[in-house]
Amino acid sequence: MTSFAGQPVSSYGYGAVPTLFLVLSICTVGLRVYVRTRVLRVFLVEDWFCILTTVLFIAQTALLYKFDELLQSSTPGLDTFTSIINVSYMVQLWLSRLQANCIWNR
Numbered sequence: 001m002t003s004f005a006g007q008p009v010s011s012y013g014y015g016a017v018p019t020l021f022l023v024l025s026i027c028t029v030g031l032r033v034y035v036r037t038r039v040l041r042v043f044l045v046e047d048w049f050c051i052l053t054t055v056l057f058i059a060q061t062a063l064l065y066k067f068d069e070l071l072q073s074s075t076p077g078l079d080t081f082t083s084i085i086n087v088s089y090m091v092q093l094w095l096s097r098l099q100a101n102c103i104w105n106r
Contacts, residue, residue: 015068018061029054049099053092060088 029050036043063085 015065018064022058022061025054025057044102046099046102049095049102053095053099056088056092056095060085060092063088 032050033043033047036047067082067085
């Protein structure tokens with residue numbers, strides 16, 4: 001791994017931010033589902049999109065960790081994981097846009 005100011009860079013620092021946002025998103029979606037089902041008693045299509053986007057974010061974070069392992073071991077075949085992460089990201093952006101359109105077009 002490369003070094004910064006003479007100190008080796010740990011790969012665990014790279015995983016802290018995605019893990020933090022993964023935990024925050026799971027908690028947020030969990031609270032949203034609870035409020036929409038128990039308190040408001042209404043569960044609409046944008047709620048399903050929110051759950052689907054969270055599932056894709058979990059998959060993207062898992063691929064990110066696998067991608068980091070491959071970078072450290074310098075195994076060939078990184079193009080496949082790069083493509084999967086990019087496609088996952090594009091699907092998440094598309095679902096977020098679709099969800100925003102559902103909310104604003106009511």
